[in-house]
Amino acid sequence: GAGVSQTPSNKVTEKGKYVELRCDPISGHTxxxxxxxxxxxxxxxxxxxxxxxxxxxxGLPNDRFFAVRPEGSVSTLKIQRTERGDSAVYLCAxxxxxxxxxxxxxxxxxxxxL
Amino acid sequence: AQSVTQLDSQVPVFExxxxxxxxxxxxxxxxxxFWYVQxxxxxxxxxxxxxxxxxxxxGINGFEAEFNKSQTSFHLRKPSVHISDTAEYFCAVVxxxxxxxxxxxxxxxxxxxx
Numbered sequence: 001g002a003g004v005s006q007t008p009s010n011k012v013t014e015k016g017k018y019v020e021l022r023c024d025p026i027s028g029h030t031x032x033x034x035x036x037x038x039x040x041x042x043x044x045x046x047x048x049x050x051x052x053x054x055x056x057x058x059g060l061p062n063d064r065f066f067a068v069r070p071e072g073s074v075s076t077l078k079i080q081r082t083e084r085g086d087s088a089v090y091l092c093a094x095x096x097x098x099x100x101x102x103x104x105x106x107x108x109x110x111x112x113x114l
Numbered sequence: 115a116q117s118v119t120q121l122d123s124q125v126p127v128f129e130x131x132x133x134x135x136x137x138x139x140x141x142x143x144x145x146x147x148f149w150y151v152q153x154x155x156x157x158x159x160x161x162x163x164x165x166x167x168x169x170x171x172x173g174i175n176g177f178e179a180e181f182n183k184s185q186t187s188f189h190l191r192k193p194s195v196h197i198s199d200t201a202e203y204f205c206a207v208v209x210x211x212x213x214x215x216x217x218x219x220x221x222x223x224x225x226x227x228x
Contacts (some may be wrong), residue, residue: 004157042118042204042218043158056213078158091157093216100146100165102210103216107156 002026004106006092012112015084021077021109032075034067035091035102038096043091049075050097082113116141116207120219127195128227135190135222137205145190145207148216152202161203164188175199200226210223 005024015017025032030051035043045059049069057067064082069075078097079086093103121136139145146165150158162173169181177188188205204220 035216040221042206043216045183045215045217050214056215058213059215069176093158100163100210102148102160102163105150105159107155107157107219 002031004092004101006090006102006106006109007079008109009107010110010112012114013082014114015082017082019079019082019111021079021090021111023075023077023092023094023106025077025092026104027096029096029104030072031095031097031101031103032069033093034075034077035093037091039088042045043073046077046090073078079111084113087111087113116143116145116209116217118205118207118217120151120203120205120220120222122222123220124223124225126227132193133191133195133199133224134207135203135224137187137188137190137219139205139207141186141207141209142209144187145180146210147181148206148208149173149177149188150204150206150218151175152204152221153216154201158204161190166174189223195224195226197226197228198207199224 022037027037034046037043048056052072052096062105089108091108095103097099118138122211148163164181172178200202206216
């Protein structure tokens with residue numbers, strides 16, 4: 001079956017611009033997660049959705065970052081006024097309900113801020 | 115809060131040799147433990163997980179890991195590696211009750227030499 005799909009796979013933009021990153025989870029998975037992976041590091045948690053609501057957004061670095069999941073499936077991560085330090089691979093994962101159920105990851109969006 | 119330490123950033127090994135990738139964690143609450151593998155330009159793929167029961171868990175591609183509660187370790191092993199095992203390996207934990215986010219180590223780059 002289809003896995004987690006992330007688009008675009010690569011995004012290059014200028015400092016100060018607005019970007020949107022999209023995640024299509026595995027069908028039926030109610031839990032959705034966003035992580036950020038900087039070069040040479042492990043992924044770092046950003047935000048977790050259970051259904052349509054953000055159950056934990058404690059990893060968002062500042063108010064330039066925002067994520068939505070209006071219908072409980074597709075999610076969009078939005079970054080305003082991008083900075084060079086936002087350059088990273090943004091990973092999305094989903095799981096059936098969370099907890100002990102493994103998270104299934106997409107291939108990520110590589111974001112480069114010039 | 116949890117933290118995960120992968121003691122080796124890089125591990126070079128000859129093909130068909132055994133390998134051990136070390137992982138130690140710190141947590142004030144009980145956790146589940148995972149190992150993920152990341153091939154170049156791809157997302158993370160689950161290798162194995164420890165939830166409860168037998169402390170020796172077997173995963174895909176011939177990998178296994180042993181949970182040691184007293185040493186707070188979860189080392190990954192394979193008795194004979196192949197060129198195709200060249201990848202980045204991440205150890206991760208998640209709280210059994212509470213926050214659903216994975217906390218990752220910094221990763222270990224496994225390089226298999228012929």
